[in-house]
Amino acid sequence: MRNASTKISLFILIGIILVACNTLKRVPKSKRLLTKNEIVVNDKKVNTENITSLIYQKPNTSIGGIHLRLYLYNWAKLNHDSIYKSKFIKDPEKYKHQSKWLSAKQVNRLGNSFWYAGIHEFLRTTGEPPSILDKKSTEKSRLRLKSHYFNNGYFNVKTSYEIDSSRIRKAKIKYNVITGKPYMIDSVRTTIQSPALDSLYKTQQANSFIKSGKQYQIADFDNEKNRITTHFRNNGAFYFQPTYVNYAIDTLNGNYKTNVNLKIDNYSFSEGDSTKTQPFNLYKISEVNIYTDYNSKDTSDVAEKKTTFSNFNLFSKGKLKYKPKAITNAVFITKGSYFSDLRTNLSTRYLTNLKVFNYPTIRYKLDPNDSLSRSIIADIYLTQREKFSFGYGIDFTHSNIQDFGISGSLSFGIRNIFNGAETFEIATRGNIGSSKDLANPNNQFFNVSDYGVDMKLNFPRIFMFFNTDKIIPKSMIPSTALTLGFSKQKNIGLDKENFTGAMTYNFTLNRTTTFRFDLFNIQYVKNINPDNYFNVYQSSFLALNNLAIKYNANPGYFEDGELTIPSGVKSFLNDIDQNTIIPSTEDSKTLRSIVERAGRLTENNLIFATNFSVSKSTKKDLYDENFHVFRSKIESAGNFLSLLANLSKQTGTQGVNKTIFEVAYSQYIKGELEYVKHWDFKRKKVLAFRSFAGLAVPYGNSVSVPFSRSYFAGGSNDNRAWQSYSLGPGRSSAVNDFNEANFKIAASAEFRFNFFGKFNGALFVDSGNIWNVFDNIEDEKSVFKGLKSLQDTAVGSGFGLRYDLSFFVFRIDFGFKTYNPSDTSNKKWFRDYNFPNSVLNIGINYPF
Template sequence: MRNTVTKIGLFILSGIVISACNSVKRVPDSKKLLTKNEIYVNEKRDKSEALTNLLYQKPNGKLLGYPLRLNMYNLANLKHDSTYQAKFTGNPNKYRRMSKILSAKQVNRLGQSFWYAGIHNFLRDTGEPPVIIDTTSTQKSANRLTAWHVNNGYFNAKTRFEVDSVKAKKAKIRYLVETGKAFFLDTVRTTIQTPALDSMYKARASASFLKPGKQYRTADFDAERGRITTHFRNNGAYHFQQNYINFDVDTLNGGQRANVNLKINDYTYREGDSTHTEHFRIFKISEVNIFTDYDPKLGKAEATQDTTKTVYRNFNLISRNKLKYRPRAITDAVFINKDNLFADFRTTLTTRYLSNLRIFNYPTIQYEIDKRDPLSKSLIANVYLTPRDKYSFGYSLDFTHSNIQDFGISGTTSFTIRNIFNGAETFDIAARGNIGSSRDLANPDDTFFNVIEYGIDMKINFPRIFMFFNTEKIIPKSMIPSTTISMGFAKQQNIGLDKENFTGAMTYTWTPKRNHSARFDLFNIQYVKNLNTANYFNVYESSYRTLSALADVYNADDSYFIPGTSNPRQLIIDSGTNAFINDAVGANPTLPMDAGDRRTVNSINERRRRLSENNLIFASSFTFSRTTKADINDEGFYAFKTKVESAGNFLSLLSSVSNEPKNQNNRNTIFELEYSQYIKGELEYIKHWDLRRKKVLALRSFVGIAIPYGNADNIPFSRSYFAGGSNDNRAWQSYSLGPGRLPAFNDFNEANLKIAASAEFRFNVFGKLNGALFADAGNIWNVLDNIEDERAVFTGLKSLEDTALGTGFGLRYDFNFFVVRLDFGFKTYNPAEEEGKKWFRNYNFGHSVVNIGINYPF
């Protein structure tokens, strides 16, 4: 099978190379292949995307300057059916012989096989037909260029084009634009027939996009229409629409000046066969009805019959049966209030908040004129809510592979209760489990499924800030606040040191502005209990090999080693490793050793102590993020995120008040548990530039530091930083880079300072296949903790010389709802190498790191 695929690939590649010499293979004799577009504006070349995107015809796409898709298309046999039939035209005996062996039906079906049809259909569909110059399309492009310049103030612009033959059957098109002089706005006046709208406009006239002296641009007129419409409709003008705004532009005075008259006519509507015109009315809300159990399958008349009405703070809550919610839980989500002016933004905000509750389907909000008002200036707001099922059940099953287990099966079941306390709360409980197979030393059993992990998580969400004082003035309900209380438990067996993990958190979230988000963890508790610390050296094999090698070099006692091992001998886990460490760095070391090797043993022992001890973390944190990304297709945006976290202060206070005794490490404890204490800060900035034509330049920068103090001289492993992996420096595997210029000394290298930056140029290859060129820089270091090795410690700007650089390329396939990513990373600058060998050492595919990921890294 592998040979067949290889042959097919070589056949296609050879065909593409050969066809490259004949890119005009499918261009008729009287036609020309478009090779290039050139745009000259007032005799100067203009390569801007704004103009090139206006052209109807563009040359065939190229990959690194090579027309790959065109040559693939030229390689395809577009008449493969005829070719197959012609095979038997001159040799009918061959057809009869094959029909006796396969049957006539099967012989005919061979014409649709991969060799005769499939490969050519693939080349045709994946390839790109030649772009042949079409005069009609070229004239349309010229007209577009003229219109674009007219819309930007060059009213006398003209465009012509020239077709310039460059080779046989090949030509380029040159567009020549003469703009003339630009027109500028002179006077801007208004004629608004409705006095109320006229006053409203003048109150915000300074925000207008149309100002005397600005160059005429149609886009400014469109923006002004949008601004005026939004302003009016947010201040009671219920019937107002953009089409009521017109502009009279007078350019007859000469001197390239344009006088603008902004005209807004009165409201026009039909009543029967008659048309009426009147001033726009400014509407107020006279009544707000909230239908809490609306059934969209019924007509509105039927769905609102036989209902019960509950009046709460000027809101009418209407239900078909007994009201299932505490009134405030619903009314807090509605920003349309009685006696307020009609406003579109209140409708939008109400829709967002109600959707965020997760107990209703997408709401419907409608307005009707209140017939009880003799002036017809009142609106009734009707909010229709369709409840989601109170109870829902979900499950998932996945097959996994990781560096911990060769094969695994994981499953999750979840149960959700909505409106559990009648206050629009949501309660979720989920159980998860995993069984897997591992050949790791930590799991020596012969059973296939020897890895087990299971856990349970519970979470309850309140659609408000749950605090002992009123937070409305600090975080108003328009910020859509919520409170989440969660707790969980997980246990591992035959995974690392076998852990029990207890978690609990109380989290507040809100959105200060659109595309802004804030999160405050009042407390986030994690207790990690290691159940199998004797298994440490089975898990951290690099440390074990280093320790065994040193024990062999210094001729440690023979009883420390596994009988029969050599080159080097291997220490017995756990008795041999403990005995050698005690001889080397114990209270009374008995083994004479080089100072550097003694530091190595001490470092291994200190790391083992830190990674095998139980951790109690009681932290509080605040996270703020902002993005300008409008939607999933927006490729020109930035995102900023910052986080501050503090741990251990509350427990330190409790420990001092309760006079808890210190443990054997001379550390304070709470409930006889040593707790972590640190301060941590992070900054992340992401910027994307949309270069058009499916080209994007993406940058990411990150700085994070965690400083231990008080009851700790290091950071817990779960709160430290690592480098490498598919979303970090892709030339190194996860945890294999750093700290500093240290080589990959441990299996899981981590530190408490991280600086990273990445750049990625993304482009389309063809169809849904995309490519990328990337560069990742960064590293981790130790700072202000108990690590003393100067190679790992950040001492200042000079330490930035230890920044690693990885470069590479990748392929991505877009499945619409997610992207599968394959990246090849190469170590361009490796700070762990010797001087003179840091740059481009082992820069080849044999030493590259292959990363498979889902979605983009940033």
Template sequence: MKKIYTKITAFIVIAILICACNAVKRVPEGKLLLTKNEITVNDKVIKDENVFNQLYQKPNSTLLGYRLRLNLYNLANLNPDSTYRAKFINNPEKFKRKSKWLSEKQVNRLGKSFWYHGIHDFLRRTGEPPIIIDKERADKSVLRLKYYYFNNGFFNVRAAYTIDTLKLKKAKIKYTITSGNAFFLDSLRATIATPVLDSLYQINKFNTFIKSGNQYKTEDFDNEKNRITTNFRNNGVYNFQPNYVTFDIDTIKKVNQANITLMIANYSYQDGDSTKTAPFKIYKISDVNIYTDYSPSLNTLNIKDSTTYKNFNLYSQEKLKYKPKAITNAIFITKGGLYADNKTVLTTRYLNNLKIFNYPSIQYEVDKRDTTTQSLIAKVYLTPRKKYSFGTTLDVTHSNIQDFGIGLSVSETIRNVFNGAETLEIAARGNIGSSKDLANPKNNFFNVSEYGLDLKLNIPRIFMPFNTDKIIAKSMIPSTLITVGFAKQRNIGLDKENFTGALSYNWTPKINHTARFDLFNTQFVRNLNPTNYFNVYGSSYNALNEISKAYNTNTSYYNNAIDKDLLIEQGTRGFTNDVLSGNAAFLKPLEAADFESVKSIEERRLRLTENDFILATSFTFSKTTKKDLTDNNFYLFKTKIESAGTILSAFAKTTNQKKNVNGNYEIFNLEYSEYVKTEFDYIKHWDLSKEKILAFRSFFGIAIPFGNSNYIPFSRSYFSGGSNDNRAWQPYGLGPGSSGALDDFNEANMKIAISGEFRFKLLGNLKGAIFADAGNIWNVLDNVVDEKSTFTSISDLKDMALGTGFGIRYDLSFFVIRFDLGFKTYNPANETNKRWFREYNFSNSVLNFGINYPF
């Protein structure tokens, strides 16, 4: 209790220090602290962020209206060295007294200590110096405001500013803008000197950004320049640049209207000391030369091997190590075709995607053999990466299974393994961990382990016995991925062996679109220790044990005559068999509800302990508008459909295979899973400026068993809760429905999740967030009959849980460290009139740790 009071007192003292800090402490005499910018346009105060972004000076940042960073900066000692010197160096007596209980060397080091130097460096870096009003910057701001409105069609704009003093050393700047009337585009015409360019322009002019009736915007004219340039350069006009496009804007004798003339002159070039002009030419490709082992460090190429394949010339300074088709498949520049920028970009992307070369270089030169000088030689320079590369990764982990874990993985990558630009990766991984929740009879610290081996073969084309170019063109950069994996766990749940294999096809139908087709994705899960079930799933054991105490008469089933707890495995299995068979003598007649409970416990045990075989086919498609990592205004849509067991069932029926006693087909003496599964995931981000972002995510997934199955395998089911889901609940701790998460690992075959998050800047790289997560999981169309766990109608949406909370994140540029604190706002597991805010407190909150943002 004493420690708590000390912390509270310290917190209050710090808060008082910060709040009592003088905001103008660092403002020099005669200067003013900028507290606010106010912009008035045509006598109306505006809040348009685009307009405010034109200003050179903005007030100090605030957190909930308080200038936290400014006050932190004001707390810092800007010259800590002089403070230390005045206290000790310039005071020999004090230095001598201090040296009696600290050594002289230690006293000398005090100047660089945290108290004298470090804390002030931290406050200075974290804080923000006061923004002093600078009239020169205000003048520049006025010019930028005028340019902004001029570029948006207000040609007669006027702007000025005044400085209003508010208090001692504080002031605001008021910008006044009179925009005048906007100008609109009237007639449009084009004057193009080169006839072939005029023809190209006329064919595509319907895509123009400059249209009659539109308000004038400089941005539209810049976009039109780039559109015309892209069109020309993708149709053979090699020498064309945006600066050849000019516009004449005529506003004479017009009332707020402008006539536009687009002008493109002839090609201008230097011939000796004089400048000449000539019509632009359409260039064709006369040769495509590929240098497969180019080295930038060498000035000359010493070609020793070469070949020609489908009009491509391949050269090598050593023996050619690649099948020609593997390289030429990635080249979209063709002999006899027109020069095109987009083909150059596409070729560069494809070659880079092969992952066997460094970033390629593509150059063009005029073919001197052509007397018309309308031919280009394309030269593709490829620098191979090392054939073999070795990598290691060391991870320290924490999860809901392991309190502490250490993982090590080693990998070997072999490039161009079959001389067809294929990449083979062999990876071995191992993990040891500590868990106080799992069986540990010898009390070892590292009591759980896992190891595995994975092989991945990437083929840079669709690997099929027939040609697929008409279905998936090579411009979509297709590839084939073949994977095989094995993993084994010890002392983790039921101890599993996991065998996986997949044949996947990947391609990009358009820019920012991706598609993946898994022809087959197979998984075989073998439980090595199924008798450990009730040690792992404690809630199932507790429920069964509680029922047994009311009925059991067999003394060999329990540990002692006092506790009468069921022994694992002898007691749990024996009592379950007695109940389900109905042949045993009990203390009292067995009630129907208890019989159903035991039956349900046994069904779940059988489902989670039996071995699983899954042979699935799936298709995944995603689309995003995200341009790069810094883009905070985008959406992402992803959908997947998966079918498992259908091929096996079709084969079994065709070949008249016999069903087992359960009425199901088997493969390798094992009932395989059969289901159809579909998912929809949508993410949207809105950039609200000033590093404020609103993020939204919605997810819906459902897996329906049929034919050979009446439930979904655990590995393909859904769970709710955790750092990337509903953050007010632990992983697997929410649902299904309103059942109250009675099992240890709660899962179901349908899921709905909706999340919203408002992100903002706190201090420097420290970010904050306020979030709300809604959703749940349900059982539907499977063998679960519990009404609380199943979804039967739209009214069951009332069982969607709601968690709200806040988080802090630290941005390290390459990844984000995240802490989120979630509170149970609406808990469907409670009684109907006790669902809202009954657990909205710190004792029932959940602290989540994550890497990067949740969505």
């Protein structure tokens, strides 16, 4: 009852505060506060973003009808400086009294302190001034609406507005639009004066945006202008610009039809004091000059050595520092080809991707040796980056296992290490952190630590024993990366040593699609402290300890009522194996599960995998919030090692795995699909959606998937109503400390919006779970048995707060268990939907 009273009192208090906020506080008495815009088109209300965004003046922003930013602005004292000074003018003795304790200068400075000035400056800049009705802006909005519909073929459109001022000092605006009948395109013809361009236009005339029978839309004319310009400039029209494309529109024939004449005049240029015109020519590249160590500060008399390779001229100051092919492979501008913006951009992109030069400069000039003036010379200027680089960094981190961490890194890089534009980097890293989920007998705050070293050698081409140019042309900007790594973790459960190595090929199909192929990806995980297993996995230990007590195990196995680790545990399990203790059938099943899981998580893993992944993203830049991303990945592990084992005449017997270097290797196949979609509703409102499905199937030498390749559910980047590893498998009630499985389905939706300034909010719904399938787990609660198992999909929902620091977003989410499949009661929905049972997630950047 007390909690209910507290909540009611809190809501009443909040209500009083909000009601007390006067939205008209900063509105002059002779003005009116704009509270609503309404747009009516042909007697129908329109709320689509592309129309409402045309209005210049909008009402103050609100969240759930509450004008929070306006309230913040109204709370601010705009003349705080004069208020501070006036209190001393009214009471000079007060000034003298404070000056005894502080100097006069310090007393004066108090007026600029946070409590007197800073808090009001914060409220003013964070808040939003009242949107006061402005008739000039209203008229501009009316004209803008008229222009919009006119540009979409409604040439007889009529617009007007009405101002509703029935409420005191408040106003609403209603915009009325009568579009009339739209005009359609009737005939389309072209008048292109330059024969070369006329012929070039006809090669792609079928792709025109302007076609007979379509409604007149200005966007089609702009798109057609851009299409023509791109087509011409990619096929030799060096001097062509969009301004040469013009349209003559004839609407005089009536019947709401227009005739279009697309006109492209000849090239005009200045010569002396006069302007001349001539037909456009299509220019070919007569020479390609590459200046490999260009410096803008150099004088023209700097001696340069010329090297000719495959129709390219490479200039260097002294001996050329690069293998010619390494540079010319990155240049798509070739002798004898037509001038092309596309080739220019590809060259710029590839040369930048080499990471040994700064952003290149490419210039074109007429070839003075061509009397017909139809050839141009391409000059490419490359400025070398420093051969050696050194970097360092420190970060504060948060992950699914580590609640808080401090990490540091040092890196050293060498560019052009083999004179083929290769880059080499070696980096060391270290981390200390804190985790509440791990065994921590000494109750140390920093109970997590790891360190490691990584090496990477990158080749700006496909590194293969045969030529791959016909399969993966250089236009795909291919690269090869060789990586080696070692890391050691201490005080993280079992402690681990991790050795990794990979050979990775990366290439792009186009601007939106990238590919990655790992010819091999090797990982060897060695558990240094396997005897610590039952200290870490407490749920397994408690189950085992209860069984030992139930069957009256030897008292010498215990200390303070618990099995000693590891000696007591091993002795008890040995008694089970020797039939000294004979448990029931059900308890035998439980013991087998505990022993199997302990054996799987303490065994060393050798993974030799090959994988291929595709990523397709329509995101244009960092600020694009209307895009989709599709990712897929297929991975196969163990087949090569299986071949080696067979060649070594290893037969393998029941319950005994084949080994390489005395380590049982993992064998599985794994597939993943992920889809992310963002919808931009403008004004910092975004709906984000993510779906994921992944399956890893063990076979051959394995009956389960390695822990590092399995799936988990819960956490700040997954289902936020559950902590990491605490959801699933299935409806099994997360009986283990770190629950994982080999099949996962997940989907999330999040609506993001802005509160004020850099403060943002989010409402989200997360769903999904993990299951076991095609492996050695037999618990029916954990196993996926077809579509009926989807009823075990967990649902979490909640809200979040974000603060945008530009270089990253700090995120806090509160997740509530909305549907809990492991709940044994009849109320799986909203049973724990309250703050005491919520999960607080702290993360960096958005979850997806």
